[in-house]
Amino acid sequence: MSKAEHQDAPVLTDEELRSLDAHWRAANYLAAGQIYLMANPLLTESLRPEHIKPRLLGHWGTSPGLNLVYTHLNRVIKARGIDALCVWGPGHGGPAILANSWLEGSYSETYPDVPRDGAGMARLFRQFSFPGGVPSHVAPETPGSIHEGGELGYSLSHAYGAAFDNPDLLVACVIGDGEAETGPLAAAWHSDKFLDPVHDGAVLPILHLNGYKIANPTVLSRLPEAELDALLRGYGHEPLHVTGDDPAQVHRDMAAAMDDALDRIAAMQQTAREGGVTERVHWPVIVLRTPKGWTGPAEVDGEPVEGTWRAHQVPLPGVRENPEHLRQLENWLRSYRPQELFGPDGRPAADVLACVPDGVKRLGATPHANGGLLVRDLPIAPLDDFAVPVDKPGATLHEPTRVLGDLLARVMKDTGRRRDFRLVGPDETASNRLQAVFDVSGKAWQAERLPVDEHLEHHGRVMEILSEHTCQGWLEGYLLTGRHGLFSCYEAFVHIVDSMVNQHIKWLKTSRELPWRAPIASLNYLLTSHVWRQDHNGFSHQDPGFVDHVLNKSPEVVRVYLPPDANTLLSVADHALRSRDYVNVIVAGKQPCFDWLSMDQARAHCARGAGIWEWAGTENGGEPDVVLACAGDVPTQEVLAAAALLRRHLPDLAVRVVNVVDMTRLLPREEHPHGMSDFEYDGLFTTDRPVIFAYHGYPWLIHRLAYRRTGHRNLHVRGYKESGTTTTPFDMVVRNDLDRYRLVMDVIDRVPGLAVRAASVRQQMADARTRHQAWIRAYGTDLPEVADWTWDA
Numbered sequence: 001m002s003k004a005e006h007q008d009a010p011v012l013t014d015e016e017l018r019s020l021d022a023h024w025r026a027a028n029y030l031a032a033g034q035i036y037l038m039a040n041p042l043l044t045e046s047l048r049p050e051h052i053k054p055r056l057l058g059h060w061g062t063s064p065g066l067n068l069v070y071t072h073l074n075r076v077i078k079a080r081g082i083d084a085l086c087v088w089g090p091g092h093g094g095p096a097i098l099a100n101s102w103l104e105g106s107y108s109e110t111y112p113d114v115p116r117d118g119a120g121m122a123r124l125f126r127q128f129s130f131p132g133g134v135p136s137h138v139a140p141e142t143p144g145s146i147h148e149g150g151e152l153g154y155s156l157s158h159a160y161g162a163a164f165d166n167p168d169l170l171v172a173c174v175i176g177d178g179e180a181e182t183g184p185l186a187a188a189w190h191s192d193k194f195l196d197p198v199h200d201g202a203v204l205p206i207l208h209l210n211g212y213k214i215a216n217p218t219v220l221s222r223l224p225e226a227e228l229d230a231l232l233r234g235y236g237h238e239p240l241h242v243t244g245d246d247p248a249q250v251h252r253d254m255a256a257a258m259d260d261a262l263d264r265i266a267a268m269q270q271t272a273r274e275g276g277v278t279e280r281v282h283w284p285v286i287v288l289r290t291p292k293g294w295t296g297p298a299e300v301d302g303e304p305v306e307g308t309w310r311a312h313q314v315p316l317p318g319v320r321e322n323p324e325h326l327r328q329l330e331n332w333l334r335s336y337r338p339q340e341l342f343g344p345d346g347r348p349a350a351d352v353l354a355c356v357p358d359g360v361k362r363l364g365a366t367p368h369a370n371g372g373l374l375v376r377d378l379p380i381a382p383l384d385d386f387a388v389p390v391d392k393p394g395a396t397l398h399e400p401t402r403v404l405g406d407l408l409a410r411v412m413k414d415t416g417r418r419r420d421f422r423l424v425g426p427d428e429t430a431s432n433r434l435q436a437v438f439d440v441s442g443k444a445w446q447a448e449r450l451p452v453d454e455h456l457e458h459h460g461r462v463m464e465i466l467s468e469h470t471c472q473g474w475l476e477g478y479l480l481t482g483r484h485g486l487f488s489c490y491e492a493f494v495h496i497v498d499s500m501v502n503q504h505i506k507w508l509k510t511s512r513e514l515p516w517r518a519p520i521a522s523l524n525y526l527l528t529s530h531v532w533r534q535d536h537n538g539f540s541h542q543d544p545g546f547v548d549h550v551l552n553k554s555p556e557v558v559r560v561y562l563p564p565d566a567n568t569l570l571s572v573a574d575h576a577l578r579s580r581d582y583v584n585v586i587v588a589g590k591q592p593c594f595d596w597l598s599m600d601q602a603r604a605h606c607a608r609g610a611g612i613w614e615w616a617g618t619e620n621g622g623e624p625d626v627v628l629a630c631a632g633d634v635p636t637q638e639v640l641a642a643a644a645l646l647r648r649h650l651p652d653l654a655v656r657v658v659n660v661v662d663m664t665r666l667l668p669r670e671e672h673p674h675g676m677s678d679f680e681y682d683g684l685f686t687t688d689r690p691v692i693f694a695y696h697g698y699p700w701l702i703h704r705l706a707y708r709r710t711g712h713r714n715l716h717v718r719g720y721k722e723s724g725t726t727t728t729p730f731d732m733v734v735r736n737d738l739d740r741y742r743l744v745m746d747v748i749d750r751v752p753g754l755a756v757r758a759a760s761v762r763q764q765m766a767d768a769r770t771r772h773q774a775w776i777r778a779y780g781t782d783l784p785e786v787a788d789w790t791w792d793a
Helices: 012-037 062-081 094-106 106-110 118-127 155-163 183-194 224-236 249-273 322-336 402-414 435-439 468-480 491-512 546-551 566-578 601-609 633-649 678-685 699-704 710-714 731-733 742-748 759-779
Strands: 084-090 169-176 202-209 235-241 283-287 420-426 462-464 485-490 525-530 558-563 583-587 610-612 628-632 655-660 691-695 715-718
Touching: 012 118, 012 249, 012 322, 012 420, 062 084, 062 094, 062 169, 062 202, 062 283, 062 610, 084 155, 094 106, 094 118, 094 583, 106 169, 118 235, 118 249, 155 169, 155 202, 155 468, 183 468, 202 249, 224 235, 224 283, 224 462, 224 525, 235 249, 249 283, 249 601, 283 546, 283 610, 402 435, 402 525, 402 715, 420 468, 435 715, 468 491, 468 525, 485 491, 485 678, 491 546, 525 566, 546 583, 546 699, 566 583, 566 601, 601 710, 610 678, 628 633, 633 655, 633 691, 633 742, 633 759, 678 710, 699 715, 710 715, 715 742, 731 759, 742 759
Parallel strands: 084 169, 169 202, 202 283, 235 283, 420 462, 420 485, 485 525, 525 583, 558 583, 628 655, 628 691, 691 715
Antiparallel strands: 610 655
């Protein structure tokens, strides 16, 4: 039976009901056909085992509900002339979205070899989850999609990201009741407190409760309706219920719910945009309860299927081997009456297409799902406007991220009318020294404001919520729909989105292989408050491993930069913000840092990605005895301090200093587009001299990147090795053997002949480390020779 709470809403005419039901049945037929058939798509003959795919893959259970939503979105889009995008949270229901895009024609326009006729239907069926075909999930290959089926829990944050700064866009978001149990989805409900009804579009969540996950009931489907309503109202939504298994009544109720929801949305937007009302609005949410595997087999082998977890994937698993299953499959497919839905040539009948919008209004053709078609270059002012003056290396200090904040503030200002740039982060914009942006834009906020609050604005474009998942989802949705942004985060806690960045990298990799997907703005991370300057917060805040995680991924997509000072950070950020289809990870400190390079030098150094700092070494044009390499701001300072000590104590030693900004330069050219050839690498690091490499993160990453190089056996890396606590800044590097004294000792240990000749120098370095330990325990601060050190070589 069916139940609706909107009896006053317009009722479908019989003709509208008939055409909507025809479209829905056609989509159900196509979804089931994709899972099972590799021949005989129109059932022009009785099914035989050879018509069935040898491997049955896909998810039927959610598909009928997704088809229902797609059908009814078509209706309101066409009737109201609105621009809409849908994020399909149960993206494993790929056959449903493929079926609908084929019906509306957008699939055949994207893939002309799959026309909207019998031959195209056969191709559509055969290619699904088939070698050389298309994935079983909604994926980049699916027209109209910005969300992959493996991104469980990210749909709602993606939807809000798409709606921000898109005032004329409706973003529907189907949320599966299984994914509703995830942490990312639970936090994403709070996104409505950040949605500005004046400058942003609307998000219409559609919570699809079909009762089961793979093998277990879902939590929300088992809540009493009053309790579920209280939960949704607590999140700030007004629920509209559609419940039932009678198709005709569900169609009528779904149409009424859609009209009710869109009328409410239009009224709230009009009140805010024309009436200046600023009170937080409570947006509608549709709660759709239909059986899992609706219209499929009710029972298989004596076990109930429809309405149970058994319908989740393939409800009839033994069709090739079991004649009874084959008979049930044919009865199931013929129950949709395909002869009424498709002509003899396989083309959809007029009734089936009556609800389908035209052109770019179709969900599979909207440019908002192919954001590269809409993206515009960012207006980035000349870097010299923000650069810090550097007359000589190491004479001045600046906070790199504060300098970057001025650049980001200008970008925010210059995109003020366009509204296509946002800065997101978990409550850390000011902590990360980026607060200059608040002079241009406040923080988005629609909830209550108190007199003590600062920088909260209804129309703000800085996004802060203490949920890295939500920040990531917002930004992904924003980028995928054609805009720009940057995610600022404490380095140790960006790991929370490890799985999310995995999926985005996979999306970008696949998208780059699809000529119809236009490149989008890159996903840019600024990781600061990093491991070496979390001495005050302690071990829990010390983890530089996100770089390792990202560098495991597709080399054509990922980039990692460790700028050593403010001007190199500006150069790297300028490059990242202008780039397309990458994930750029920038690790930079927010504490005062020595300025090493002028702006012109920084540009040249960042363009190289790695290079010799001749002014810091003592090789004087000859061959070095040792190479001191560094990557990261604190390792760079320690290497330069070690170089100064060597210059003083071992003046005859030829030292080369190499700084690496672009970590992917260490890879072979065959493995990464930025990688060095063996000739370049050998020229920089030598083939036979000791290389002492001070690295920002876990030392084994450098070995992994460089293991194929000729001189790898001479490579000795110092980095973070999980020795952390609450202590002084210099003690952090001492604890991890990254300090200047340890680096000098490493040089003495590894340069042939120095062990004996420089034994007294080594002893002095060891004594300095011992003196350091006694000093910090007595005074709680670093040694004066460390705290007051400057580069004066």
